[in-house]
Amino acid sequence: MSCARASADSLWLRGLKAGLLIALELLLLLARPANSAETVRMGFLLGARRDSPVADVHTAFELWAEELSARFEVQMTVTYFDDIESMRQAFRRGEINGVGADAMLLGRNFKEDELADGYSVAMRGGWNLILLTGKESAIGVKDLLGKRVVLLENDQTSIIYLELLCHRHYARSCNRVFAEMQRVPSNNQAVLRLFFDKADVALVYSHGNELAKELNPQLEKRIGRVIGELPITSLYYAFFSASVSKDFRQRILTAIPTMHTYPRGRQLLDILKMDHLELAQPSELRPFTQMDKEYRQLKLQSERPKGRQ
Amino acid sequence: MEMMSGNADAGHSGWSILRWLPTNRMFLRVFGVFGSLLLAMTALYALLIIPLQRDSLLKVMYSQAATVSRSIIQACSDAMLTDDFGFVVEHNLQVLQNNKSVRSVVIVPRRGTAMRIAPEGWVMQENERAALPATAFEKESYGIINDAAGVSHYRYTTPIRFSGVIWGVIRIDFDTSEYEYNIDEMYRQLSYISLLVVLAILFAGYFFTLWLTRPISTISQAASRVARGDLDAHVHVKRNDEIGLLSRSFNQMVDALQQSRDQLENYNQELELKVAERTRELDELNRTLDQRVRDEIAMRKEQENLLIHQSRLAAMGEMIGAIAHQWRQPLNALSLVMQNMRMQHRMGSLTEKSMDRMQEKGEQLVQRMSSTIDEFRNFFKPGKHPEAFRLAQAMRSSAEIMEGVFKNHGIALTMECDETIELFGIPGEFSQVVLNLLSNAKDSVLDSGQAEPRILVRVIRIWDRVQISVEDNGGGIAPELLNKVFEPYFTTKDEGKGSGIGLYMSKMIVENNMNGRLEASNVRGGGARFTINLPAVRKSDSPRLQ
Ligand SMILES: Nc1ncnc2c1ncn2[C@@H]1O[C@H](COP(=O)(O)OP(=O)(O)OP(=O)(O)O)[C@@H](O)[C@H]1O
Ligand SMILES: [Mg+2]
Numbered sequence: 001m002s003c004a005r006a007s008a009d010s011l012w013l014r015g016l017k018a019g020l021l022i023a024l025e026l027l028l029l030l031a032r033p034a035n036s037a038e039t040v041r042m043g044f045l046l047g048a049r050r051d052s053p054v055a056d057v058h059t060a061f062e063l064w065a066e067e068l069s070a071r072f073e074v075q076m077t078v079t080y081f082d083d084i085e086s087m088r089q090a091f092r093r094g095e096i097n098g099v100g101a102d103a104m105l106l107g108r109n110f111k112e113d114e115l116a117d118g119y120s121v122a123m124r125g126g127w128n129l130i131l132l133t134g135k136e137s138a139i140g141v142k143d144l145l146g147k148r149v150v151l152l153e154n155d156q157t158s159i160i161y162l163e164l165l166c167h168r169h170y171a172r173s174c175n176r177v178f179a180e181m182q183r184v185p186s187n188n189q190a191v192l193r194l195f196f197d198k199a200d201v202a203l204v205y206s207h208g209n210e211l212a213k214e215l216n217p218q219l220e221k222r223i224g225r226v227i228g229e230l231p232i233t234s235l236y237y238a239f240f241s242a243s244v245s246k247d248f249r250q251r252i253l254t255a256i257p258t259m260h261t262y263p264r265g266r267q268l269l270d271i272l273k274m275d276h277l278e279l280a281q282p283s284e285l286r287p288f289t290q291m292d293k294e295y296r297q298l299k300l301q302s303e304r305p306k307g308r309q
Numbered sequence: 310m311e312m313m314s315g316n317a318d319a320g321h322s323g324w325s326i327l328r329w330l331p332t333n334r335m336f337l338r339v340f341g342v343f344g345s346l347l348l349a350m351t352a353l354y355a356l357l358i359i360p361l362q363r364d365s366l367l368k369v370m371y372s373q374a375a376t377v378s379r380s381i382i383q384a385c386s387d388a389m390l391t392d393d394f395g396f397v398v399e400h401n402l403q404v405l406q407n408n409k410s411v412r413s414v415v416i417v418p419r420r421g422t423a424m425r426i427a428p429e430g431w432v433m434q435e436n437e438r439a440a441l442p443a444t445a446f447e448k449e450s451y452g453i454i455n456d457a458a459g460v461s462h463y464r465y466t467t468p469i470r471f472s473g474v475i476w477g478v479i480r481i482d483f484d485t486s487e488y489e490y491n492i493d494e495m496y497r498q499l500s501y502i503s504l505l506v507v508l509a510i511l512f513a514g515y516f517f518t519l520w521l522t523r524p525i526s527t528i529s530q531a532a533s534r535v536a537r538g539d540l541d542a543h544v545h546v547k548r549n550d551e552i553g554l555l556s557r558s559f560n561q562m563v564d565a566l567q568q569s570r571d572q573l574e575n576y577n578q579e580l581e582l583k584v585a586e587r588t589r590e591l592d593e594l595n596r597t598l599d600q601r602v603r604d605e606i607a608m609r610k611e612q613e614n615l616l617i618h619q620s621r622l623a624a625m626g627e628m629i630g631a632i633a634h635q636w637r638q639p640l641n642a643l644s645l646v647m648q649n650m651r652m653q654h655r656m657g658s659l660t661e662k663s664m665d666r667m668q669e670k671g672e673q674l675v676q677r678m679s680s681t682i683d684e685f686r687n688f689f690k691p692g693k694h695p696e697a698f699r700l701a702q703a704m705r706s707s708a709e710i711m712e713g714v715f716k717n718h719g720i721a722l723t724m725e726c727d728e729t730i731e732l733f734g735i736p737g738e739f740s741q742v743v744l745n746l747l748s749n750a751k752d753s754v755l756d757s758g759q760a761e762p763r764i765l766v767r768v769i770r771i772w773d774r775v776q777i778s779v780e781d782n783g784g785g786i787a788p789e790l791l792n793k794v795f796e797p798y799f800t801t802k803d804e805g806k807g808s809g810i811g812l813y814m815s816k817m818i819v820e821n822n823m824n825g826r827l828e829a830s831n832v833r834g835g836g837a838r839f840t841i842n843l844p845a846v847r848k849s850d851s852p853r854l855q
Contacts, residue, residue, distance in 0.1 A: 184395075184396075186399060188399055188402070189395055189396060189399040190395075191395075192394070192395025192396070192398050192399055193393070193395040193396075194395075195395065196392070196393070196394040196395045198392075198393055198395055214430065215402065215429075215430040215431055216398075216430050216431045216432055216433075217430075217432075218432060218433055
């Protein structure tokens, strides 16, 4: 679609990136009195795209960070990575002692014991990935064949979940199950396409669905039946390296959930359109890794008969 | 500029300025005119600028609205053509998020349900279609409207057109707060300007007006001083404009005034001297005038005397006539005595005894004639000094003179007189008056040819006044001549018979010399009556006549 570019960088992606930065600033701020010898060296996966709003956010936060480091005498370095592989290598070499990226990539590339506690981007309405259909429609998870589906573009989690479902119930890839696969840049748009009968099912995150219903209560009457759900707490995480001392981590992380309670933090969260940050454990990455594993197995199984044909 | 010394107390401090302000009407007027002119100009400026500004702000709003709507239509053209309303809604939600001045977007497709998208959410709303203006599918419309809640929006409605086909209508409501802010700003600026103007009026106007009016008020004060007579009042305004000129001319005027007053004073003094001189001359003149009057009076007197003399001459003629009348009878008797003597002698009967009797008789007659002359001479003896005299005597002597004439003409004279009445004056003059009246009466009765000519003289005493009237039956005086008979030389008689002086003289004697009155009137039955009214001499006044 020609207008897809208009809202290319999705809200939550931007939120993630900026949120990580804010967290970093806070870490620096709080770490100062504890141990001036320890420094924060954060690695940050910027993702495939570098849109100007993100660059603006960077600049703004870097300036803010500078001001903070000058005031609290904390050393901080931020490294941006374009791909997860180089970030993983830097982490292994100890060049960075913290990593931030989306859950799927973190799950795939880092072992759970390499990482210590951290935080996640939380949204009102939750991060559960849900497969929605019209209230009146009789479509179930087994009736997807030949239907039109709408899902977020560039979202690994959504694609893998959908593929998992297809392989699970139809033993074949999505594009052979659905008559049409529409990719849209936002949850809301996905919900709207369902509402306007442009799609039969929509795969969206629950907070996006909630928001769409908030924007137009008429939606509630016609759509909202959930026929499939992946329960996850967030899509974006940042974790310290397990090598960082527990004291230092704890001191910094206790301040994280209070960020939305003071004006400056509230202001930043508002700019980034995030609700708040929550403490997170590396174990929260498990649904992703498990889903990924199951998908790979099913894919292998489904390819084998195909290969035989 | 420099202020005059007479106004030195004004304008040295703010308080004295304030004190000075309200009393000066010229200041207030000039100040008022100046101020209201500036205010009017400001108001005019505001009146011109407000609509212009409002217009340009609305144009800005319009171009913003047109741009937003064009960008929405452009971005959503594919979605609209494929009825992808989800995209349309999503896009507009983002437009609303990025453009805070857009309040709401309403999209009404030709087919399908209308959508209303606002920052807080969106809704499918079929009644939006009905709310559109009738021409919404044909042409754009815009303007500021107030919604049901009383909030004002800039509403822009335009048809959505794809290659000439109308797909639907987009209606965008914009926040007018910026517009309102700009308008408010404009009003604020205008009020600042007005405030500045007021301040300018207060300051510049005050000083300008002061500069303009103060020398004038100074001059006017000086002028009122001049009016009170203080010619030392000078104005010291050194300026190179009309006011400076005015003050210079004022000073010149005051100087000229001073000069002319000095001149006037000199002139006055001169005049006083001249007046004194003239007064002296006048006094002189008065004195000589007195003399002249006296001379004049004397001259009059002389003339009068001359007249009296003339009348006396006339009376003498009368007298000769009267003597002739008196003498006729004794002369006849004397001639009879003479004839008797001659006859007796011829006849020889003349005896000593008859001779003596005839001589005695002749001497008697001559004696009588001689006494007549004495009598007449006495009458005409001019008396010089006024004295008390008996009225009856004076009247009798006049009547005796006329006796002969009256007897000859058969005129009956009746005289009633109180013997005791005395008058004060010159007896000769008074007798002459009576003689005149009797003579006139005689002329009148003779002229009229009266069969029984009659003259009545009556004397009546009323208290201390005496009234003597001479009445005749000679036909009287023509009424129109009653006033004229006393004029000198007025006469109706033939040449040689009358001179016209008699009555004039008589009036002069009675009224001027005897303090009485002489009047003429006519009596019933045809006749004239002349009345002399005189003060009587009381018995106590003239004891010597007792
Ligand atoms: N008793 C009278 N009856 C009628 N007319 C009279 C009488 N007495 C005077 N007059 C008129 O008044 C005139 C003026 O009188 P006046 O004695 O002054 O002058 P005169 O008798 O005419 O002349 P003379 O000077 O000789 O007396 C007379 O001419 C006569 O016309
Ligand atoms: Mg006469």
